Amino acid sequence: xxxxxxxxxxxxxxxxxxxxxxxxxxxxxxxxxxxxxxxxxxxxxxxxxxxxxxxxxxxxxxxxxxxxxxxxxxxxxxxxxxxxxxxxxxxxxxxxxxxxxxxxxxxxxxxxxxxxxxxxxxxxxxxxxxxxxxxxxxxxxxxxxxxxxxxxxxxxxxxxxxxxxxxxxxxxxxxxxxxxxxxxxxxxxxxxxxxxxxxxxxxxxxxxxxxxxxxxxxxxxxxxxxxxxxxxxxxxxxxxxxxxxxxxx
Numbered sequence: 001x002x003x004x005x006x007x008x009x010x011x012x013x014x015x016x017x018x019x020x021x022x023x024x025x026x027x028x029x030x031x032x033x034x035x036x037x038x039x040x041x042x043x044x045x046x047x048x049x050x051x052x053x054x055x056x057x058x059x060x061x062x063x064x065x066x067x068x069x070x071x072x073x074x075x076x077x078x079x080x081x082x083x084x085x086x087x088x089x090x091x092x093x094x095x096x097x098x099x100x101x102x103x104x105x106x107x108x109x110x111x112x113x114x115x116x117x118x119x120x121x122x123x124x125x126x127x128x129x130x131x132x133x134x135x136x137x138x139x140x141x142x143x144x145x146x147x148x149x150x151x152x153x154x155x156x157x158x159x160x161x162x163x164x165x166x167x168x169x170x171x172x173x174x175x176x177x178x179x180x181x182x183x184x185x186x187x188x189x190x191x192x193x194x195x196x197x198x199x200x201x202x203x204x205x206x207x208x209x210x211x212x213x214x215x216x217x218x219x220x221x222x223x224x225x226x227x228x229x230x231x232x233x234x235x236x237x238x239x240x241x242x243x244x245x246x247x248x249x
Contacts, residue, residue, distance in 0.1 A: 018046030020130065023137055024067040028052045028084070029099070030076055034124070038071065041126045047133070055079040056194065056240055059248045063192045069095035069136055071129070074102060074111070078241045082114045087236065087248070089115030095136035099124060157235070157247075159188050168231040179204040180223050183216075187237065187247035196244040220245065 025047045029035040035051045042049035050067070052058050055076055070088060074081035085096050098116035100107065111119045117139075118132040158167040163181045166174045176184065182204040186195050200216055201208045220237055227235040236248045 019134055021046030024048045025069045025071060025133065026050045026052055026067045027071040028058050029073045030054060045130055055084045059246060060192055068140055069097060069133060071097045071099055074098060074100035079238060082110065085115040095140055097132055159184055168233050172231045174227060174230045179219055187245060194240050194243045194246045
């Protein structure tokens with residue numbers, strides 16, 4: 001059954017056939033009609049389904065809750081699905097179903113390399129989506145330790161009270177430069193909300209009108225590299241196109 005077909009006839013699915021019962025699935029899709037269709041079908045099959053319209057909305061949701069599987073559209077506004085999949089794969093054991101109109105072997109290989117467990121090409125077949133979710137459910141049903149929300153910024157990464165030292169989740173520390181300190185102070189203060197480039201620039205320089213915005217991107221890039229070198233971990237600062245930066249974990 002494809003996304004433009006519905007052979008259910010409005011009849012309720014018998015309880016014994018609710019194959020996705022108890023599975024928490026978040027769908028990240030910016031097409032409202034397709035999103036509604038998927039949510040309706042997933043709920044009909046017994047899943048606890050939630051819809052989100054962007055990567056930013058997903059990151060915000062993960063600050064407070066978690067899910068079993070994310071169905072992820074590649075062509076999202078802002079950060080695309082490939083980047084989101086890579087981040088999710090680094091952050092925790094969440095099943096990832098990638099949904100896209102890009103069906104070439106290269107695109108599929110790229111999606112799987114970035115972290116997708118299942119790669120589906122539009123037009124979407126809802127039965128195939130359900131089969132992919134069932135397959136992932138079997139893998140995810142293996143016993144694993146109970147974990148807190150994977151993107152609690154204040155529990156994972158810590159900034160010292162004076163702002164000059166960053167501490168990783170493994171309690172490794174890194175001394176910060178003045179500009180790095182200014183950027184991280186604003187991002188931590190924002191508690192998972194995006195911070196505009198203008199605000200960040202105003203924090204790190206006394207002459208924002210004379211500051212090349214590309215220097216901010218370079219600063220963030222170098223900070224990530226320094227953190228990676230010192231801790232072996234990725235500092236989860238995400239760039240949001242047209243908005244600024246977001247600290248997600």
